[in-house]
Amino acid sequence: MVFKHIFKAHVNWTLQEGETTTNTRGFSRKHNVNIENKDVGLEVSAAKMFRGDKALYNPEDLLLSALASCHMMSYLYVCSQNNIEVVSYTDNAEATLEVMSSGSGHFTSATLQPVVTIKDETKKDLALSLHKKANKLCFIANSCNFKIKHNAEVFVDNN
Numbered sequence: 001m002v003f004k005h006i007f008k009a010h011v012n013w014t015l016q017e018g019e020t021t022t023n024t025r026g027f028s029r030k031h032n033v034n035i036e037n038k039d040v041g042l043e044v045s046a047a048k049m050f051r052g053d054k055a056l057y058n059p060e061d062l063l064l065s066a067l068a069s070c071h072m073m074s075y076l077y078v079c080s081q082n083n084i085e086v087v088s089y090t091d092n093a094e095a096t097l098e099v100m101s102s103g104s105g106h107f108t109s110a111t112l113q114p115v116v117t118i119k120d121e122t123k124k125d126l127a128l129s130l131h132k133k134a135n136k137l138c139f140i141a142n143s144c145n146f147k148i149k150h151n152a153e154v155f156v157d158n159n
Contacts, residue, residue, distance in 0.1 A: 008036040067140045068093040075134035085119040086159045113151045127154045
């Protein structure tokens with residue numbers, strides 16, 4: 001059985017006084033993104049190297065954070081299925097974007113580096129192996145056309 005879910009986002013950008021879109025340097029990339037049924041919107045821009053505001057989130061940041069977050073939630077789900085008590089989970093994810101001289105580009109890879117702490121020493125190997133299953137379940141990973149690596153570590157909290 002297949003379940004279909006629709007997600008909606010509203011993107012809003014307006015040309016500011018003194019700006020022009022007749023050249024690539026003449027306008028701000030700053031815009032707002034609002035997600036249906038969410039109270040807080042995001043202020044987004046292009047990445048700094050693409051003439052954006054480095055203080056704001058950019059689509060590339062959001063794609064990588066979506067991938068890392070989705071993997072974490074999938075991982076916690078498969079841990080719960082295997083009765084593994086996770087104490088903490090952190091990830092310092094990285095992704096590589098290649099931009100062609102034409103201006104087009106794509107992500108070529110992402111590396112997730114989850115560091116997980118669990119309670120039960122006897123489940124350490126299982127906890128490490130479950131990253132593969134989580135990747136297979138992850139909606140965002142399943143939507144990506146680039147290689148996703150996992151450099152996972154699992155520690156045990158003996159307290």
